[in-house]
Amino acid sequence: MTVDSSPFQPLAGTRVLDLGMNIAGPQATSLLADLGADVVKVESPTGDTSRGMEPRAADGTSAMAYAMNRSKRCVALDLRSPKAAQVLEVLLRWADVAVQNLRPGKAEVLGVDAAACHAVNPRLVHVSVEAFYPVDAGRPGYDLMVQAESGMLHLTGDAAGPPARLPGSLLDHTTGLWAAYGAAAALHGERDRVALTITMADVAQHLLGDRVAAHLLTGESPVRMGSATSVVTPLGAYPTATTEIVLGAASDTLFRRLSSALGVALADDPRFVDNAGRLAHRAALDDAITAALHNADADTWVERLDAAGVPVGQVRDLPDAVELHRRHSRTGLAPVHGVPGASVVANPLTGPAPVRGPGRVGADNRDVLVDTLGLNPDLVAKLEDSGVLA
Template sequence: MSTHTGPLAGIRVIDITLTVMGPYCTQILADLGADVIKVEAEAGDTSRHVLPARSAALGGMFVNMNRGKRSIVLDLKRDAGKAALQRLVESADVFVHTLRPQAIERLGFSYDALRAISPRLIYANLYGFGRNGPYAAFPAYDDVIQAAIGLAMLQANLQDGTPSYVATALADKVTGLHGVYAILAALFARERGAGGQELEIPMFETMVSFLLTEHIAGAVFDPPLSAPVYPRMVSRQRRPYPTRDGYLAVLVYNDGQWLRFFEAIGHPAWSRDARFASMSSRSAHIDALYEHLAVTLAERDTAEWLVLLRQADIPVMALATTQDLFDDPHLDAVGFWQRLDTADGPVRFPGPPVHFSATPSAIRRSAPALDEHGVAILREIGFSDAEIDKIRSRGPNPGGKS
């Protein structure tokens, strides 16, 4: 288990993160071969306790997001716990936390404090809002960010005018992915001689950038040519289309696809309709176009449409549930699902989705039990058994606040 072969083999990551955003970021680093040491308080990461679970403090969501990591419990409010973390930092390449700026400062583990210990350290702040703005001290979770960036209001356009959240922790995961690429870029820059550095990956700013990729539309110009909304994305007609016996997802986009699509569905004359003849005109009349699609697709069964539209090379899929993914023939053929036998019983993971020909990523172990590797990690970084007993003691805090 200690022989890592991924592209990050030999990189050590200190992970002081909770819930989804930070653990997802460091999960990817672990899959890529990094030795990720998850530093937890005595109660453990809060997501440990999100059900369902086979055993206490090993809920399914936690098990997936913390696979491949090692766990150590340190009380960072005590001198001995602080000293242990400082020693860990000396051995580390990357430090990742999800505390608000004022909280990490109070603990004594700001970038300036840790840079004095390890100048080569890549230090990543993942939190709600950039520390130089008026929102810096606000707590933030995924739903709050979806609301603050305008996403919940965009969703209102698709329904009855009621705002709603996307049914996944989108802000957490997108920000976690930005954390991954920022850390990798900083490690690359360090290899080129730039040394260590501090990274700031705030959810709010990250998600505003992400959302406005296409929705900025005409607002990219000054003065604006339109509201910052991409009309196709908020059309109420943009939805899974009912067929005669189910639903179908069809996305016809460019000119060639539309020509083939109109032929395939038996309406070639639509390509000569001024409203639908070009990308610009289709964009201006997207609701009318999608209404035509909805009426037409309701005339045949799902299986018939899949054959017909795939013959025309049109992007199309039948609707699936999350349960369907576990029996998906494509995922099975590419070896997507990975199974491990653990002390807690067999587990099944969605495997790393990217592949490396020379340095393959892998899931090397399941998620750790709380403090499963604590003693071993402390020994690795040179603490004696007597010192370890002191670090792990729950008694008074000599020389400091208890």
């Protein structure tokens, strides 16, 4: 959809309680905040572990902390203390949605599992994010472990090399997206003790959907192929006289265009007459394409292939890609208020509206607990003095 420069905030008025840590849970609530939800993050008095990650902005705020906890108000509450129960109950009654991705078993200990939360507020949409399948529900797991056990890591990397981790904690982010999607959808239902559980292992298999379908059809086990694919060729990265480009000719028509643009009669070679033949003679075809591409630099080939109607792109490093995004994206980058010099990639729906940094641990205690929830200031002060609130 097209979004103008004004904020797109369909969730304005929705109240969300973030009980998570690290990436997957906080990513879900950040997406809801981007869409206008009022998100209160509850973290321990020592802060979410993301606050300790590198690198950090000039004020000491870690890039992960403000990327994953943008536009939230943060309350530092020690849920392990019995004295925190009164504050937690008020927060749960206030919220429309609660999201948690705590270590297995921890939610029950802290009283933030679905059953405990619904005992306080049956209209609450409760979302849990877990790493593994129910049979392994007690296992903690990071993105990398799920990539490994889902088959994803086995398929990633060069054919002759070891498995390669997908960058950017892709599964954490995608699982957070599913959690936000589920929460937003549930808000339109009856909201009677809604409890959603999103498992990273399920998300990983869903992302591999076409590969899983092919395996179930043929019984074959796919292998690592670098940037190539087993279903069509040529489609992948190739070196030029300077840097690498990616190109794709997934149909006979595109292959003829590629052949003409390269100045090599590949389309006339009987080995390459159709996709089945090109797959059967992949090595010879790749050698011929690589030899042709060595005759010019990457910029020249991108211009030439694009003019011929062949899908093509440059393999950019991250700084180059971010600059391209900053200059040409419809949404661009969003400055982080309260964190000098910090920016994040803007939500693709909402555009470059400024976002709020997480502030110091417990920075919003009074704003949330006294001004929003109406707790007695003296009670809040006593909880701060006792260390239950930081």
